[in-house]
Amino acid sequence: MEDRDQEQAGLAGSDNATWSCKEKPPAGSCSLLDSIIDQSPNPMWISDRNGTLIRINRACTRLLNITEAEVVGTYNILEDNIVRAQGFLPLVERVFRDGETARFEIVYDSSTLKTLKLAQTSRVILDVTIFAIRDTQGTITNAVIQHIDITSRRESEEKLQRANQELESRVLERTRELTLANQALRHEVAERALAEAELRLSEQRFRTLCAAAPIGIYMSDDQGRCVYANPRLQELTGLSAGQLMGSGWSAALHPEDRESTTQKWLEISGQGGTFQHECRFQRGGTTIWVRALAQPFRAKDGGIAGYVGVVEDITEQLHVREEILKTQKLESLGVLAGGIAHDFNNILSIILGYISLARSAAQDPEQVLSRLKDGEKGVLRARDLTQQLLTFARGGDPVKRAVDLNALLREAAQFGSLGSNVRCDFELSNERLVVSADEGQLSQVVHNLVINATQAMPGGGVITISSGRSRSRDGESQARFSVSDTGTGIPESLRAKVFDPYFSTKQGSGLGLTSCYSIVKKHGGSIELESVPGQGTTFTVTLPAQLRQSAPEVSGGPASEIKGEGDVLVMDDDRLIRELAVEMLAELGYRAESVADGTQAVTAYFNRQRTGSRYAVVIMDLTVRGGMGGREAVKALLALDPQVKAVVSSGYCDDPVLANCRAYGFKAVLPKPYNRQELGRVLDEVLKG
The missing domain is CATH 1.20.5 (Single alpha-helices involved in coiled-coils or other helix-helix interfaces)
Known part of the structure; x- marks a missing residue:
């Protein structure tokens, strides 16, 4: 009672008053005010000018599960760690400092209070209003804090929000099902005259779900005419709902994509299949990439009743990709x-x-x-590396000829194992295996596989090279060979990467296996590997085989030096190459002249014809800087002399002329760089026809 009397005295207007009635109040007026506060259904408390609680009503004690004894005179709102942690302290301070009114929502868990020890605690979400009380001189004397319990409301809102999110996430999943159900209802209404209120309800549900979807949704009839487009599709296309009806989103297609997209839609829809396509939409000056998907739905008779589809903006996805x-x-x-x-x-x-x-x-x-x-x-190794790089980077077509596979395997394998501590064992077929191949490129494959096997056995070992004949699934004859080692093997996780450029678990690996893969594919074959960690690896190459009688002339390794005679014209824009070729031809027994470009070659050939003779062979560079190259020059030479024997020479292995020289008027190919033996062999073949 003593504390209560002191409190009432303070409210009556002492120097330290925190609440004051008017001077000379009517009898019992403060008691009346106190009774009103205490019986108010709205939770509230009153603090002094320093923020310390001096009065709390019963509604507030019930809400916060506290007693007056626990908080009055002890609790200070300016020291409340919950208010501070949730960032509302500056608002409260302005109430006591400037007399402003503060309002905020706070999650209040009294078990986390640091300034009080409460017998019971509670956790509520409060709508808090704090306003200042001034005396007749305008001085802030007190603050009134009102609480509204919004816990149930917020929990209901959160549940509603979660329900909305769940509903939105299921829109796409349910769209097709609801579309099919809606279409089925349309037919059932027509056939059985079902109640029109049920049809309208189903359609409303569908449209409500589609309207909230984050992707474009459309529906077409059995003729492909658009009958529905949701707001997101209108946003993606920049077309109104009315503009989308009929032709659908085709009007939004980028001009460069219109024909291909329309053609694909006609092909897929004609087959009744699922349409999937990526294309561009053009909206004014903006272009976006979209992914379109359309799935047919069928009528009761099994025919296509229409399509339901979605359109998704994938511009950002493509950018990231x-x-x-x-x-x-x-x-x-x-x-x-x-x-x-x-x-x-x-x-x-x-x-x-x-x-x-x-x-x-x-x-x-x-x-x-x-x-x-x-x-x-070393020069030959440099040439091999250059050819590997060109094959890998530019995919040059092979210059094919009939090749004795067994002879090539022996020569290339022995060369690849030179200087190593491994031995090559051969298990070659007794049958003569002939393949149509670029001898140099195929030698690279064998050479690289042997080097790879050698590196897999740093302590030495045996490489087994075998060959044989097999049949493809179509019954075509095939020649195969394999290179096996007894090395460390390749883990399964790395086998898919062994043909990537410069990928290896060994130091010093390069383009070897990448070139093998590229060359074999260019020859119409396949290369596969089998490996057991700790036991070794086997690479198997399969190539189309030729019948023996279809390849009477077979190359089985580097040709020996073949001499001849006759006049030869050399055309090359590199002076050193011209001089070198003339010297090599002279040592092979030929009389040689040289010119720098195709125009000079045609002139020289014409002048020779006027004397009543001709050049036995013309060797021409394919590419000439700033002048006529071999491809143009051979046309002019054929016009002068249809019997001209021209040989194309180039360092570009990817030029189609090298792969099919006869189609361009040449008799043979002499790839750069070449030595005297290769030069003599090619000239001998051309002269002998």
């Missing part, structure tokens, strides 16, 4: 460039080393010859 691809390409190029630099530096080291050794042994011709031969091996 492109960025990922760019990153992967840059990473691959970095690895590729590093590998090429490594391999070429090794080759250059070999060439320069042997040249320097040859110079130091100038007084010993045999030593010079031996070291130059070793240096020549």
Whole structure:
């Protein structure tokens, strides 16, 4: 009672008053005010000017599950850690400092209060209003805090929000089902005269769901005419609902995509299949990429009643996909460039080393010859690497001829194992296997597979090379060969990557297996691998085979030097190559002349004809900088002399002329770089027809 009397005295207007009635109040007026506050159904409390609680009504004690003894005179709202943690302290401070009114919603869990020890706690969501009380001089003396319990309302709102989210997430899943149900109801109404209120209800549900969908939704009839388009589709196309009716979203197609998209739609819809397509929409000056999907739904008689489809904006997805691809390409190029630099530096080291050794042994011709031969091996390795790189990067077509597979396997395998601590065992077919192949490219395949097997057995071992004949699924004859090692094997997780450029678990690997894959595919064959970790790996190559009688002339390895006679004209825009070719031809027994471009070659051939003779063979470079190349020149030569024997020579293995030289008027191909033996062999073949 003493505390209550002091409180009432304070409310009556003492110097430290926190609540005051008017001067000379009517009898019992403060008691009346106190009774009103206490019996109010709205929870509230009153604090002094410093924020300390001096009065709390019964509605508030019930709401917060507290007693007056626990909080009056003890609790201070300006020290409330819950108010501070949820960011409302600045609002409360302005009430006591400036007299502003504060209103906010707060999640109030009294078990987390740090300033009070309560016997019981509660957790409520409150709508709080705090306003200041001033005395007659305008000084802030108190603050009134009102609470409204909105816990149930917020929980209901959260449940409603969750329900809405769940409903939205199921829109796409349910769209097709509801569309089919709606269509079925339409037919059933017509056939059985069902009640019209049920049909309208179903349609309203469908439209409500579609209106909330985050992707474009449309429906067409059995003739493909659009009969419904939701708001999102209107937004994606920039067309109104009326404009979409009939022709649908085809009017929004980018001009470059209109024909292909329409053609695909006609093909798919004509078959009654599912339409899936990515195309562009043009809205004014904006272009977006979309993915369209349309699924047919059928009538009771089994015919197509219409289509229901969705359209999704995938512009951002494609952008992200492109960025990922760019990153992967840059990473691959970095690895590729590093590998090429490594391999070429090794080759250059070999060439320069042997040249320097040859110079130091100038007084010993045999030593010079031996070291130059070793240096020549480095040049051949550089040529192989160049051909591998061109095959990988530009996909050059093979220049095919009949090849004795068994002879090629022996020569290429033995060359690939030179200088290693492995032995090659051959299990070759007794049958003569002939394939139509580019001898150089196929040798690269065998060479690279043997090197790969050698690297898999750093401690030495045996490489088994086998060959045989098989049949394809279509019954076509095939030749196959395999290269097996007893090395470490390849884990299953890495087998899909072994044909990627410069991918390897071994130091120093390069384009070898990538070139193998590219070359075999260009030959119409296949390459497969089988591997058991710890036991070894087998690569098997399958190629189309030829019947023996269809390939009377078979190459089985590098040709020996073949000499001849006759006049030869060489056309090349590189002076050093012209001079080198003339010297090699002279050593082979031919009389040679050279010109720099196709125009000069045609003139020289014409002048020779005027004398009553002709060149036995014309060797022409395919590409001439700033002048007529071999492809144009051979046409002019054929016009002068339909019997001209022209040979095309080029370092570009991907040019179609090299793969099918006769279709362009040439008799044979001489790929660059070439040595004297290769030059003699090609001329001999051309002259003998």
